[in-house]
Each structure stands twice: as structure tokens, then as C-alpha cells.
Amino acid sequence: MPSIPASTDPTRAGAADGAPATEAVLRLSALTVAFDTPGGTVTAAREVTLAVARGECLGVVGESGAGKSQLFLAVLGLLPGNGRTQGSARFRGSELLTLEPTMLDHVRGAGIGMVFQDPMSSLTPHLQVGEQIAEVMVRHRGLSRRQARKRALELLRRVQVADPERRLRQYPHQLSGGMRQRVMIAIALSGEPQLLIADEPTTALDVTVQAQILALLAELKRERGLALVLITHDPGVVAGIADRVSVMRDGRIVETGAVGAIFRSPREPYTRKLLREARGPDLAGDAPHSSPPAPVAPGAAAALELAGVSVRYTIGRGWLGRRAKLAALSEVSLELARGEALGVVGESGCGKSTLVRAVLQLLPLHAGRVVWMGRALGGLPRSALRSLRRDLQIIFQDPFGSLDPRMTVGEIVAEPLEVHARDFTPAAHAAAVTAALSQVRLGAELSSRYPHELSGGQCQRVGIARAMILRPQLLACDEPLSALDVSTQEQILTLLGELRRASPMCLLFVSHNVALVQRLCERVLVLYLGRMMELAPAAALYSRPLHPYTRELLAAVPVPDPDIQPARLERVGRGEPPSPLTPPSGCVYRTRCPHAAAVCRERIPAWEKLPDGRYVACHRWRELG
Amino acid sequence: MLSYALRRIAGFVPTLLVVITASFFVMRLAPGGPFDQEQALPPAVRANLERLYGLDEPLTLQYAHYLRALVHGDFGPSLRQRDFTVGDLIAQGLPLSATLGIAALLLALLVGIPAGIVAALRRDRLADYCLNVFAALALALPSFVTGPLLALVFGLYLRWLPVGGWQPGAPRYLALPALTLALPVAANVARLTRASLLEVLGAPYVRSARARGLGAARVLWGHALRPALTPVVSYLGPAVAFVVTGSLVIETVFGLPGSGRYLVQGAIDRDYPLVMGMIVVYGALTLSLNLVADLLHGWLDPGVRHE
Numbered sequence A: 001m002p003s004i005p006a007s008t009d010p011t012r013a014g015a016a017d018g019a020p021a022t023e024a025v026l027r028l029s030a031l032t033v034a035f036d037t038p039g040g041t042v043t044a045a046r047e048v049t050l051a052v053a054r055g056e057c058l059g060v061v062g063e064s065g066a067g068k069s070q071l072f073l074a075v076l077g078l079l080p081g082n083g084r085t086q087g088s089a090r091f092r093g094s095e096l097l098t099l100e101p102t103m104l105d106h107v108r109g110a111g112i113g114m115v116f117q118d119p120m121s122s123l124t125p126h127l128q129v130g131e132q133i134a135e136v137m138v139r140h141r142g143l144s145r146r147q148a149r150k151r152a153l154e155l156l157r158r159v160q161v162a163d164p165e166r167r168l169r170q171y172p173h174q175l176s177g178g179m180r181q182r183v184m185i186a187i188a189l190s191g192e193p194q195l196l197i198a199d200e201p202t203t204a205l206d207v208t209v210q211a212q213i214l215a216l217l218a219e220l221k222r223e224r225g226l227a228l229v230l231i232t233h234d235p236g237v238v239a240g241i242a243d244r245v246s247v248m249r250d251g252r253i254v255e256t257g258a259v260g261a262i263f264r265s266p267r268e269p270y271t272r273k274l275l276r277e278a279r280g281p282d283l284a285g286d287a288p289h290s291s292p293p294a295p296v297a298p299g300a301a302a303a304l305e306l307a308g309v310s311v312r313y314t315i316g317r318g319w320l321g322r323r324a325k326l327a328a329l330s331e332v333s334l335e336l337a338r339g340e341a342l343g344v345v346g347e348s349g350c351g352k353s354t355l356v357r358a359v360l361q362l363l364p365l366h367a368g369r370v371v372w373m374g375r376a377l378g379g380l381p382r383s384a385l386r387s388l389r390r391d392l393q394i395i396f397q398d399p400f401g402s403l404d405p406r407m408t409v410g411e412i413v414a415e416p417l418e419v420h421a422r423d424f425t426p427a428a429h430a431a432a433v434t435a436a437l438s439q440v441r442l443g444a445e446l447s448s449r450y451p452h453e454l455s456g457g458q459c460q461r462v463g464i465a466r467a468m469i470l471r472p473q474l475l476a477c478d479e480p481l482s483a484l485d486v487s488t489q490e491q492i493l494t495l496l497g498e499l500r501r502a503s504p505m506c507l508l509f510v511s512h513n514v515a516l517v518q519r520l521c522e523r524v525l526v527l528y529l530g531r532m533m534e535l536a537p538a539a540a541l542y543s544r545p546l547h548p549y550t551r552e553l554l555a556a557v558p559v560p561d562p563d564i565q566p567a568r569l570e571r572v573g574r575g576e577p578p579s580p581l582t583p584p585s586g587c588v589y590r591t592r593c594p595h596a597a598a599v600c601r602e603r604i605p606a607w608e609k610l611p612d613g614r615y616v617a618c619h620r621w622r623e624l625g
Numbered sequence B: 001m002l003s004y005a006l007r008r009i010a011g012f013v014p015t016l017l018v019v020i021t022a023s024f025f026v027m028r029l030a031p032g033g034p035f036d037q038e039q040a041l042p043p044a045v046r047a048n049l050e051r052l053y054g055l056d057e058p059l060t061l062q063y064a065h066y067l068r069a070l071v072h073g074d075f076g077p078s079l080r081q082r083d084f085t086v087g088d089l090i091a092q093g094l095p096l097s098a099t100l101g102i103a104a105l106l107l108a109l110l111v112g113i114p115a116g117i118v119a120a121l122r123r124d125r126l127a128d129y130c131l132n133v134f135a136a137l138a139l140a141l142p143s144f145v146t147g148p149l150l151a152l153v154f155g156l157y158l159r160w161l162p163v164g165g166w167q168p169g170a171p172r173y174l175a176l177p178a179l180t181l182a183l184p185v186a187a188n189v190a191r192l193t194r195a196s197l198l199e200v201l202g203a204p205y206v207r208s209a210r211a212r213g214l215g216a217a218r219v220l221w222g223h224a225l226r227p228a229l230t231p232v233v234s235y236l237g238p239a240v241a242f243v244v245t246g247s248l249v250i251e252t253v254f255g256l257p258g259s260g261r262y263l264v265q266g267a268i269d270r271d272y273p274l275v276m277g278m279i280v281v282y283g284a285l286t287l288s289l290n291l292v293a294d295l296l297h298g299w300l301d302p303g304v305r306h307e
Helices: A068-075 A101-110 A129-140 A145-158 A164-168 A177-190 A207-224 A235-241 A259-264 A269-279 A352-359 A382-389 A409-420 A426-439 A444-448 A456-468 A486-502 A514-520 A538-543 A548-556 A565-570 A598-602 B002-010 B012-029 B043-052 B059-071 B086-121 B126-140 B143-157 B172-201 B204-211 B216-228 B230-253 B260-269 B272-300 B302-306
Strands: A024-037 A040-053 A057-061 A083-091 A112-115 A195-199 A227-232 A244-249 A252-258 A304-315 A324-336 A341-345 A367-372 A392-395 A474-478 A506-511 A523-528 A531-537
Touching: A024 A068, A024 A227, A040 A057, A040 A068, A040 A083, A040 A227, A040 A244, A040 A252, A057 A068, A057 A207, A057 A235, A068 A083, A068 A195, A068 A227, A101 A112, A101 A129, A112 A177, A129 A145, A129 A164, A129 A177, A129 B216, A145 A164, A145 A177, A177 A207, A195 A207, A207 A227, A207 A235, A207 A548, A207 A565, A227 A235, A235 A259, A235 A269, A235 A565, A244 A259, A244 A269, A252 A259, A252 A269, A269 A486, A304 A352, A324 A352, A324 A367, A324 A531, A341 A352, A341 A514, A352 A474, A352 A506, A382 A392, A382 A409, A392 A456, A409 A426, A409 A444, A409 A456, A426 A444, A426 A456, A456 A486, A474 A486, A486 A506, A486 A514, A506 A514, A514 A523, A514 A538, A514 A548, A523 A538, A523 A548, A531 A538, A531 A548, B002 B012, B002 B272, B012 B059, B012 B272, B059 B272, B086 B126, B086 B172, B086 B216, B086 B230, B086 B260, B086 B272, B126 B172, B143 B172, B143 B230, B172 B216, B172 B230, B204 B216, B216 B230, B230 B260, B230 B272, B260 B272, B272 B302
Parallel strands: A057 A227, A057 A244, A112 A195, A195 A227, A341 A506, A341 A523, A392 A474, A474 A506
Antiparallel strands: A024 A040, A024 A083, A244 A252, A304 A324, A304 A367, A523 A531
16 A cells, blocks of 8 residues: 555645545544433434544534533443434444444454543552553453553553553552543553544643643654544644544534634634633733732732741651651742732642632641731631631632532522621621622522532632622632633633722632633742742733743643644643652752753752842743843 | 551550440449349358459459450459359350351352342342342341241241251351341342442443443453442441341340350349450450451552552
């Protein structure tokens, strides 16, 4: 067979009508997926037709509930018992929907690899990682256990898992989220599949790890000529590696085309809306907020002051086991002006959430102090602290988990009043609830509903209303967006901006995504392994990051632009934070820093204040320019 | 795993000590004493008896003496069965009681787990419904009803098994008592296995194991079953306690010369050393089996041992 000339290679050259140029590996024709429920038939996907060819990546983009996942679960015969399919799904010519079980198992193991969203719950908890990779090869490729084990080691190496010999014998809970997802990919590759289906493979991960995983998928696709289906809610994820994109809404494909065409000239209004939300309003020229308050002037009283705040956790192992101290936060000092919004960014385990909890006195400080409006919060008696809590409110990451499932929305929103405003008349009480709900753009009719009847975005709004009903002076937001779709993120971000304009309050906004933070906050603090790396006005941080770590974070943010994003992915950094139990000497970032020198190993860099009001902790920032 | 096991084992002795201390003092707090009878003893005789058994000493001193003797393996004399030490009585009855209890537990697991698996795999089908009915019956009927019923069917009508009594070295005398004791435990095990296997079969990691084409058998045995057994193992602790207390009734119903009767009789007679001896032995037995359950837990779930 002659080799395919470059011009007919489907990579980045797919026809605009959505058909791949070469023989399709997977072809869905008029595939409909439905579920029998007590309330009637619910259709998850309607007459979906699409195809993906060898060496090609098809991005399937849509909001949650669009039916993307169900569609591909149906292809693999993984629907729950009440699922029904109609139409056709052909994998290399054979019809999957009617394939007998043993043949289907063979296709699943050796033809199609699948990577799921949540790498923790998708790995079997009681089996060693090596065993889970090896068993696929023992079953589908006829390898002996020994050969399979050896091959598993090579695969772990290929997916860039550090220290693979040790990892092979570990259990899933001993690995970081990014490593687990690499293991999932290794398992999916172990059967040497021709097609890889990745369902939201990076949604549960940090931006930096997301970029690494996407870069890995892109490499694997090139190297093995894999057909790749990438399912995601985030157009930015698709922009870096997809050749063609299908946009899905309410179970239908509304538009399919080459990635460039979809991003540059989308035909459907829905596609335009998705892209607009992913790009954010700043491209359209909207300033996120009208008048940023000035940073604390020298001499003026700060609203919030942290001085040398350190928090340690004891990793307990009972009275016979070892005890270890984990420095979750080390010597954090900063000041917040009245009405200022501070973003706090960094990867999982960097101490962002600990910082929020320390400020709100939800955990004990190891050292340092927190001063709010001139009063040190540390030594306050319980009753004084309780009345101060009225001013200090918080919203959480998990929109469902942070609401009591047995309380109605009205009861949830009203609960703070029962603690802090007992003198309210019933009428004032009810009026406050309605006002709080309308403030977050929820109708009063929702107040008799329960959390499980609401969407993720609505739940997050309820959480915000609960925090805002007391008109707090400070609102702490602990990763409020990471559990939400891109479009919902956008709405919540806009809402928080409006709330700030309506009533001035301090905002502590925690996120792993630098780009999101920059839209809402005047200043941004970058944390790494519990230490401050850089603190700067948002615009300056974004346009001229000084710390190498800040640069790495910024480079990892997916940009929804197929002209730029592939190149960004190729430059993505490697590595993950080391264990906070054994932090590196000197500068904690040095083990990942591309510019690390001898001095970085020896001394902890000073927290340097620059003339323009920025702070940075790096020995070499001047040379790096 | 080793350090996890050591930590669990280290908790054994303090727990047993708490059990011993609590029962020692509670026993003495209860009204009445070993020498209270319908006819009051002459005071001098009573004082002599009390001096003989050290009952005239302060309570804390008695406690200290008891502990010291216990460490040397001496359970003391029985106050009412004058010719025997408590150690003799335990040595007589315990082997049979322990055999009965362990046989019942094993039987419950051997029947309950497979029944639960079958019910989960055939959910809402005939086998599932049948199991549900049997389990409800086994749980609802007390053993002094199921025991005689089983004896009636297997002993009198079918004449397969003896209806009661005991001959050393003839395990068939244990069959009906063990079955009676095992029934409610087996019912609970089956229900727990069914519910938890159904939950695990819906877990993402089972779906992803199926997505790897591992086949139904490998998915069940390799991926789903072990996590599904976690609640069953947690139930083993309470189950052991149930079997221990249940065996008192069973031994009476089937006329087995086990050690259960000593506990009951000892408590009625205020035979302090006998009751304490039984509590120490049954307590140690219960704690050991709980220890086994804990170790199984560590084996089932690597997260537990690394915590």
C-alpha cells in the first residue's frame, strides 16, 4: 500500500463539510440514544452522524447535558440497562450495536481505548496500577503476566509518569490526579487501539496538568496515527489538538467543520455563543469592572491584613504510626484595601483553600496573625468572632455538596438570618430572601425547590445568595467555578462582578485558572507549595509575569484559538509539584523551574517589593527580564 | 500492611482491659451476692466464706488481685460449683461453643455471599425475589422458633440429623444448631452483599473496566467483588457479638453442653469469678474476630491501611 501523500493526510486538512478525507475508523450514522424512564422516553442523542479517520482528532463540544457522553457510551455498549440505541455505529467496518458480547469485548479492549473524566473514580481502588494496565494485555494481546508487566512499565514511561517502577506497585489513591489520568491513558493504550475516546479527560485537573495531558494526547495521536475523539465542554481544550470539531446541543450535532473554520467563521448562532463565552468579554472590549479601587495607600488602614501567616497540618497515623507536619501555608503576608478583589492562584495543594480558611478562622494558625478592620481575629472570644462572621462569608467549590439536600432553596438562603438577624420580622425575613435570590438572578419561585432539582449553575447562585444575604464586607470564593461548564463559569463570573459594583466588598477569589481570576480581580497572588511566589496587579501579571512559575501557569491556560493553541501546547512545561511533606530546599519551585541555578538550591528567595507595587520571590527574575 | 496490622493489634489489650474493668465493677454494683439464698446464712459462716474468697477486702484490692491472677492465667475458683475452678469449667464448655460459633459464621458467609451475588446479578428477577422473602423470614423468626422447626423437619420427619444432644467426635450433632444460629446472619450477609454489589456495579471504575473489554467474569471477580465486600466485613464485628449471645439460646434449645450456660447460671448466682471468666473469654474472642475483620478491611481497601 503506497504511503499517503501529505496533501491527503487528514490532519488539519479535513474537508469543511465534516467528512474525513480518508477511510473512517469510526462512523456513526443516524445514531439515536434514548432512555426508558418512568416518566417516558428521554432522548439523549438524536440521529447523530459523524466519522473520525486514522490520525485525526475530532473534538465534540457542547454543554453538559448535550448528550456527548451518552452518545459514545452507547457506541461502546456501556449504556445502563434502560438505554436504547437506533441507527448504526461502525468501527472499521463492523457494526458495534449488534456485535455479540465476546467480539464487543475484543473491540473494547484492543480496538477502542476509552479515557474517562474522573481519573480517581475510574480506576479500581484495590488493584495496583501495574495490574490494571497488565490485565488488558494478558486478555487481549495474549501476553504472559511477566511480559505484560514489562510492557506496562514501558507504557507508564511513555505517558511520562515519573518513577514508573515504583508507581507500578502503587494503588490509585497514592497518585496525584494528573498521574492517575496518565495511568488511564496508559491503560487505554495498552490494547494498541486504533481509536481513543477521551471524555472530558482534563476537566477534573489543574490547568497546568490539563495542558500536559492534552499535549500528551496530541503526541500520541501523531506518533501512532490514532483516531482520537475528544469530548469536552471547553472550546479552548479542542483548539489545541482537534482537526475537526462537532458542536453538539440537546442531543443533535448542530455544526461540524474543520477546526479553523469553526473557530474563525462559525455558521450556527449556538457555536458563536459557545465561542464568545469561552473567549470571555475582554475580547469584545468590555472592561470587567469600572473603577478598580486603588491599592492600600501607605498609612491608610487596610481592610484585611495578613502578617506571617503559617498553617500546618498534622498527618496523623495514630499512636503507633509516624506523624508528619505538613506546611500548608508558610509566611503569607499581604494587605487588602476596602473593596479590593484579590485573586489567589496555584495548583492543587498550593495552599489556596488553606489561605481562605485561615482568613475566615476556620482552622488554627501555626504562626502569624489575621487582622480584619483593625481587629486581630486570632484571640477573639467565640461570641465576638461569631458576630464578625456576619461580615466574612464564603462560597464553595462544589455547588451541590455545599447545600443541604434536605433544605429548600428558601431555607438555605435564609439560614444565615437565623443566626445573625434574629430580630427580623417574618415579613422582613421573607423580603430579604426574595431580594437575595433576585440579586443572583434567581426567581422567587425557586425558593420552594430542593438542590437536586437545580442545575450546577443555579446551585452555585443559591450558594452566593446565602453568602450575600448578610451583606458581607468580605466574600471568599473557594474555586467557585471549577465544577461548572465554561458558559456557566462565564455567567457566575459576570454575576460576581455585578455584585461587587452594587455593594463594595472585599473579594478573595481562589482559582487554579489565572485567566479567570484576572477578569475579576485587581491584584493576583500566586502560591506554590504554600509559599508566595508573586503578587501583582492583574493586568501587569498577565502582560508581564516576573516569576517563572507565573509564566508556566499562564502558558497552560487553553486559548480558544486554533492558530495559537497547538504551538502553546507544544511548549507546555513538565512535572508536578513535589510532595509538600518534603519540600525542596531553597526556592520550592526550583525542581520544576527551567531557570534554576545553584543559588536557588541554597537560599529561600526574599519576598521583594518592587517600586511599582509588585512583589516577587525569585533569585533570578531580573536576569530573566 | 504490617504497620496497619500492628496498630490494630496494639489496640487489643487496652480494649480488653476496659471490658474487664467495666464488667468487674458493674457486677459488684448489682444487688445481691454469691451467698444470698432463700435462707440467710449465719453471719459467722458468711464472714468466713467471704474471707476465704477475699470478698471482705476493699473492692479496688480485689480488682488488683483479680488482674494479677488473670495475667498468670488463673481465673479463680467458682463460688457455687465448689469442686471446679473457673478455668476447668471454661475448658469443658468452650471448645464446643467456639466450634459452634465459628461453624455458624462460616456457614453464614458461605451461604450469604453467593446468595447476595446471585440476587444482585439477577436483580428484580425470580431468584432475587425468593432471596428477599427467605431473608426477611430468617431475620424475623427468633432462633427458639426456627431451631425447633428445623429439628422437626430434619430430625423427626426426614430423620437426617439428631434433634439435639451431643456426642463427642460426632459433628452431625452440630449441624442443626449451627444452621439455626447461621440463618439470620446469612440473611444479613446476603442483603448487604446484594445492595453493595449493586452499588459497585454502577461505579465508574466498573464501567471503565467493562470499557476495557475485560469480560463479565473478570469485571465481577477482579474489580467489583472486593470493594463490594467491605460492608460485609464491617458487619462481621456485630455478627460475632450476635453469634456469641445467640449461642446461649441455641445451646439450651439443642441441649449442647457448651459454655453459654455458665454465663447465664453464673450471672444468676452472682458467681463473680465464673461470670468474669466467661466475659474475659467471650470478650477476647469477640475482639479477635473483630481484629480479623479489621485486617480483612485493610486487604479489601488499600486506602484504609495507608491512611
